[in-house]
Amino acid sequence: DADVTQTPRNRITKTGKRIMLECSQTKGHDRMYWYRQDPGLGLRLIYYSFDVKDINKGEISDGYSVSRQAQAKFSLSLESAIPNQTALYFCATSTWGQGLSTDTQYFGPGTRLTVL
Amino acid sequence: AQTVTQSQPEMSVQEAETVTLSCTYDTSENNYYLFWYKQPPSRQMILVIRQEAYKQQNATENRFSVNFQKAAKSFSLKISDSQLGDTAMYFCAFMSYHWGGNEKLTFGTGTRLTIIP
Numbered sequence: 001d002a003d004v005t006q007t008p009r010n011r012i013t014k015t016g017k018r019i020m021l022e023c024s025q026t027k028g029h030d031r032m033y034w035y036r037q038d039p040g041l042g043l044r045l046i047y048y049s050f051d052v053k054d055i056n057k058g059e060i061s062d063g064y065s066v067s068r069q070a071q072a073k074f075s076l077s078l079e080s081a082i083p084n085q086t087a088l089y090f091c092a093t094s095t096w097g098q099g100l101s102t103d104t105q106y107f108g109p110g111t112r113l114t115v116l
Numbered sequence: 117a118q119t120v121t122q123s124q125p126e127m128s129v130q131e132a133e134t135v136t137l138s139c140t141y142d143t144s145e146n147n148y149y150l151f152w153y154k155q156p157p158s159r160q161m162i163l164v165i166r167q168e169a170y171k172q173q174n175a176t177e178n179r180f181s182v183n184f185q186k187a188a189k190s191f192s193l194k195i196s197d198s199q200l201g202d203t204a205m206y207f208c209a210f211m212s213y214h215w216g217g218n219e220k221l222t223f224g225t226g227t228r229l230t231i232i233p
Binding site: 033040041042043044045048058088090092103104105106107109110112 | 120149159160163211223226
């Protein structure tokens with residue numbers, strides 16, 4: 001089973017609709033992230049959370065909100081979707097501390113969102 | 117703010133050949149990691165290799181190796197004996213770190229690599 005899962009994998013919606021993208025992880029990581037990928041722009045950070053009580057804005061947070069329901073769950077909401085939010089969205093997790101894998105971010109499979 | 121530059125939008129190479137993807141970065145930080153991620157057509161982001169800036173030795177993972185030049189702020193990825201499954205978009209990424217601080221990844225714009233049979 002995948003360590004980081006995202007639902008839905010694909011979504012088509014209309015302008016003005018509220019959309020929630022969900023991310024769950026079984027890696028036991030404390031840190032979770034939401035990124036957006038647009039063609040030619042790489043991945044850009046939307047929001048990140050270092051624990052359940054910690055939420056931080058990334059470089060492109062306008063128009064988005066997040067909720068960290070538990071250590072393993074981090075959801076991204078588009079309160080009123082607009083066409084330029086059409087993109088591929090990734091969730092990622094990491095942990096901090098000792099060990100070779102710390103600070104490395106592991107990504108979910110992505111959600112392709114289309115806003116008409 | 118950190119920036120990551122990948123100056124080769126697309127590359128192609130014959131199967132079994134060696135290819136090198138370039139990446140440069142700009143930072144004033146001393147403590148950081150550098151990564152290469154692979155994104156095949158399945159769109160999954162897969163970690164290829166990681167380099168700690170304090171290590172002088174270049175990281176290697178099987179057919180993948182890096183040439184890390186800290187003074188030049190250069191971090192290239194070499195793929196030896198390339199295989200059809202290496203066809204993907206490759207992203208270089210940077211992350212500074214501090215004790216208990218805010219570690220965030222900054223990505224380059226990617227290089228699309230095609231392995232030709």
